[in-house]
Amino acid sequence: MNRGALEQLRKAVGADHVVSDPHDLVIFERDASITGALPDAIVFPADTAEVSKVLRIAAAHGLPVVPRGAGTGLSGGAVTIRHGIALSLARMHRILEIDAGNRTATVEPGVVNLDLSQAAARQGLFYAPDPSSQKACTIGGNAAENSGGPHCLYYGVTSNHVLGMEVVLADGSVHRVGGDNPDRPGLDLLGVLVGSEGTMAVITKIQVKLLPLPEAVTTLMAAFPTIETASHAVSDVIAHGIVPAALEMMDHATVGAVEAHYRAGYPTDAGAVLLVEVDGLTESAQELMDQVRRLLESNEAFSCRVAADAAERELLWAGRKGAIGALGRIKPNYYLHDGVVPRTRLPEVLRQVGEVAGRYRLPVANVFHAGDGNLHPNILFDLRETGVMDRVEKAGEEMLRACIDAGGTLSGEHGIGLEKNAFMPWIFGPDDLDAMQRVKDVFDPGGSLNPGKVFPDAERKEARLLARSGVASEAQWW
Amino acid sequence: MVVDGVEARASARPASAEELAAALAEAAAEGLAVIPVGGGRALGMGDPPARFDLALYTSRLDRIVDFSPHDLTVTVEAGLPLETLQAELAKARQFLPLDPFGGPGHTVGGLLATGWSGPLRLRYGTARDYLVGLRVALPDGKLARSGGRVVKNVSGYDLNKLHLGALGTLGVIVEASFKLFPQPLHEVTVRREAEGFEEAWREAERALSLAMPPVALALLKADSGYSLVARLAGSEEGVRRIQRELGWARTPFLFWVELAESGSRSWARLAVRPQALAAVLRSLPAPARWVAQPGVGVAYWFSLESAGAFRAARAAAEAEGGSAVLLGASTELKHEVGAWGSPPATIDLMRKLRAAFDPKCTISPGRYLV
Numbered sequence: 099m100n101r102g103a104l105e106q107l108r109k110a111v112g113a114d115h116v117v118s119d120p121h122d123l124v125i126f127e128r129d130a131s132i133t134g135a136l137p138d139a140i141v142f143p144a145d146t147a148e149v150s151k152v153l154r155i156a157a158a159h160g161l162p163v164v165p166r167g168a169g170t171g172l173s174g175g176a177v178t179i180r181h182g183i184a185l186s187l188a189r190m191h192r193i194l195e196i197d198a199g200n201r202t203a204t205v206e207p208g209v210v211n212l213d214l215s216q217a218a219a220r221q222g223l224f225y226a227p228d229p230s231s232q233k234a235c236t237i238g239g240n241a242a243e244n245s246g247g248p249h250c251l252y253y254g255v256t257s258n259h260v261l262g263m264e265v266v267l268a269d270g271s272v273h274r275v276g277g278d279n280p281d282r283p284g285l286d287l288l289g290v291l292v293g294s295e296g297t298m299a300v301i302t303k304i305q306v307k308l309l310p311l312p313e314a315v316t317t318l319m320a321a322f323p324t325i326e327t328a329s330h331a332v333s334d335v336i337a338h339g340i341v342p343a344a345l346e347m348m349d350h351a352t353v354g355a356v357e358a359h360y361r362a363g364y365p366t367d368a369g370a371v372l373l374v375e376v377d378g379l380t381e382s383a384q385e386l387m388d389q390v391r392r393l394l395e396s397n398e399a400f401s402c403r404v405a406a407d408a409a410e411r412e413l414l415w416a417g418r419k420g421a422i423g424a425l426g427r428i429k430p431n432y433y434l435h436d437g438v439v440p441r442t443r444l445p446e447v448l449r450q451v452g453e454v455a456g457r458y459r460l461p462v463a464n465v466f467h468a469g470d471g472n473l474h475p476n477i478l479f480d481l482r483e484t485g486v487m488d489r490v491e492k493a494g495e496e497m498l499r500a501c502i503d504a505g506g507t508l509s510g511e512h513g514i515g516l517e518k519n520a521f522m523p524w525i526f527g528p529d530d531l532d533a534m535q536r537v538k539d540v541f542d543p544g545g546s547l548n549p550g551k552v553f554p555d556a557e558r559k560e561a562r563l564l565a566r567s568g569v570a571s572e573a574q575w576w
Numbered sequence: 577m578v579v580d581g582v583e584a585r586a587s588a589r590p591a592s593a594e595e596l597a598a599a600l601a602e603a604a605a606e607g608l609a610v611i612p613v614g615g616g617r618a619l620g621m622g623d624p625p626a627r628f629d630l631a632l633y634t635s636r637l638d639r640i641v642d643f644s645p646h647d648l649t650v651t652v653e654a655g656l657p658l659e660t661l662q663a664e665l666a667k668a669r670q671f672l673p674l675d676p677f678g679g680p681g682h683t684v685g686g687l688l689a690t691g692w693s694g695p696l697r698l699r700y701g702t703a704r705d706y707l708v709g710l711r712v713a714l715p716d717g718k719l720a721r722s723g724g725r726v727v728k729n730v731s732g733y734d735l736n737k738l739h740l741g742a743l744g745t746l747g748v749i750v751e752a753s754f755k756l757f758p759q760p761l762h763e764v765t766v767r768r769e770a771e772g773f774e775e776a777w778r779e780a781e782r783a784l785s786l787a788m789p790p791v792a793l794a795l796l797k798a799d800s801g802y803s804l805v806a807r808l809a810g811s812e813e814g815v816r817r818i819q820r821e822l823g824w825a826r827t828p829f830l831f832w833v834e835l836a837e838s839g840s841r842s843w844a845r846l847a848v849r850p851q852a853l854a855a856v857l858r859s860l861p862a863p864a865r866w867v868a869q870p871g872v873g874v875a876y877w878f879s880l881e882s883a884g885a886f887r888a889a890r891a892a893a894e895a896e897g898g899s900a901v902l903l904g905a906s907t908e909l910k911h912e913v914g915a916w917g918s919p920p921a922t923i924d925l926m927r928k929l930r931a932a933f934d935p936k937c938t939i940s941p942g943r944y945l946v
């Protein structure tokens with residue numbers, strides 16, 4: 099980056115809020131994916147006006163801009179693959195308003211997901227989307243990626259809960275999209291910006307829906323001899339007209355690692371463990387959970403346990419939400435995809451996932467949103483092993499291919515980013531991608547916002563190699 | 577086919593998505609103006625067309641492409657009537673929670689293009705919340721897909737949302753995939769009459785603050801007074817308790833069927849954040865007949881007559897950040913007040929999007945905001 103641009107950035111946001119020392123830049127080289135690339139500078143704006151200034155400076159100097167929340171994304175969305183500016187929204191972390199009457203909250207993008215839910219809980223409300231990284235991930239990042247979470251089975255994903263946003267486009271212009279009018283005339287700009295992965299706009303404010311906390315929540319843990327029996331149990335529950343708030347599954351490998359770490363009480367001899375949560379009225383939750391339990395038990399469930407109190411419920415969930423971390427007991431590194439399949443195809447696709455892992459001599463641990471067919475096969479490996487990354491990536495690709503062949507899709511909640519953009523032609527033809535490109539060109543005609551993401555990228559291979567070799571010691575950062 | 581007094585010179589009834597795309601592209605190449613027609617139930621929406629050459633019917637695209645009850649998903653062609661779809665889904669005790677006014681006879685594609693919804697949105701949201709995939713014919717003859725057939729999907733841009741309520745101006749919807757819902761385990765409809773508006777509104781707020789709010793709540797203003805009708809759904813024990821707490825009288829389910837058939841030649845939809853709806857309703861003239869959805873923030877005004885009264889209501893709604901949109905009206909009234917109201921601040925971006933998909937304004941020119 100030239101000195102002039104750097105000077106302008108320092109003037110726009112304050113010298114303390116621009117980082118350009120090569121040693122410091124390394125901190126922002128990565129997100130939670132397996133690729134990395136160094137930005138030229140990291141900029142920390144304090145408000146919308148500063149975001150706008152930064153984007154104008156970037157436009158004037160032809161610099162790419164990559165917005166960044168907490169960097170917990172798994173698809174490389176925050177990686178500065180073309181270098182340029184990493185735009186961190188971390189300083190914009192205020193909850194601006196919680197309107198209990200209208201059940202809405204307005205927040206800056208850097209607000210942490212769990213912090214919003216906790217603030218809302220003081221008024222008897224909650225924010226429904228709950229990614230497993232909710233202790234760290236931000237609402238801005240959630241909106242950019244259209245994040246999900248265990249409770250999205252009943253409550254829906256982020257886009258179902260965002261009412262409006264303030265966004266800044268690549269030319270620095272500030273716009274308000276959406277709002278609390280339930281039937282806004284005009285094109286749904288909000289709808290297409292949520293989930294656009296930072297490629298069309300920088301989000302600077304978000305208005306979200308809040309929901310009243312349910313009167314009762316009951317959580318049940320059930321063990322099954324196999325993934326197949328557990329999958330059939332899930333289908334049976336839904337076939338009986340019950341859509342629980344959450345329906346999560348962990349396989350044998352995951353249960354072992356999680357139990358060793360959290361002591362959540364999962365039976366380690368189980369082929370699969372299901373977590374089912376039902377909420378609502380005290381009477382309803384009880385009645386539904388009784389029905390769910392009967393259905394599970396008629397499908398070979400054993401060791402069924404209903405959490406006796408909030409502490410036990412949280413322990414059951416701690417195991418699930420911390421599952422990926424616990425897998426570090428097996429191998430130090432993990433790589434996971436989040437393909438989706440029609441729920442009825444889960445058993446056969448999981449079988450194929452196991453076969454692929456076996457073929458590449460890699461352990462795999464499955465933890466996933468069984469209710470909506472959203473897989474999370476964790477490929478476990480040790481980065482210090484020579485050549486392992488090629489096997490990991492190949493295996494991941496084949497697992498995704500199995501999802502697509504079963505009528506599924508590339509990503510349920512993690513985003514395409516630069517991890518899966520090369521696979522987009524598996525599910526979208528040239529005409530489909532062209533329609534998406536037309537929308538991108540309206541919002542970001544110069545292509546400077548998060549370049550190299552979402553769409554298949556001819557420069558990708560080279561860029562990735564550059565990214566790799568740009569890291570002094572890859573293992574150091576794992 | 578006549579829309580707002582403008583008669584089409586020709587019509588086409590393509591038998592497939594490909595044929596429809598070809599007909600659309602041919603019309604675009606010749607500089608013709610096309611209005612897509614589904615069930616024809618919502619053609620009153622929008623401003624009078626600037627031009628109208630070809631009525632493009634989706635009626636022959638009426639197949640259920642794929643219904644997977646165990647996956648709670650369905651894919652249908654755009655010309656399928658809503659009632660036909662619901663009857664098929666009901667065989668598996670499932671449904672699409674889309675219960676628009678102005679029926680029967682809506683097609684799925686028409687409902688998506690107009691963005692119409694009904695009382696069940698209180699619990700289930702609108703099509704925006706359960707539409708998972710679209711296939712759209714573009715004016716250049718291409719057929720573009722977005723989303724997919726699975727219930728959760730962040731692959732690529734969510735173009736589904738752009739087409740919802742766009743009145744076909746970015747392309748003609750030819751196929752749609754939905755996430756479905758199981759029919760409630762137990763359900764009752766209850767009703768309460770009220771003499772005055774304030775009493776009715778207080779009761780509505782009480783219903784909404786219950787631990788398990790109704791899945792649908794309608795507040796009706798008729799000549800004689802006000803009625804509140806609620807749909808309670810959930811587990812049997814839960815519904816029983818809520819019915820007791822609410823204390824309204826049971827009434828036949830038929831109410832909702834009849835409500836969905838209500839519409840008018842001259843009507844409008846008012847929309848505002850839920851907390852501001854009461855103020856907007858108070859601004860309506862005393863003899864007005866309307867149905868409001870407390871908790872949602874939407875009301876349908878069925879007896880629209882004078883431009884003055886409508887302007888006042890629109891001003892009241894817009895002052896609260898809301899809107900008042902004509903769903904049907906005489907050409908004179910449309911010319912006088914306009915179908916859509918004040919343009920949104922982002923109108924330029926919307927115009928650019930339209931130009932990116934329909935540069936020659938082939939589809940419904942003049943009817944939409946852009």
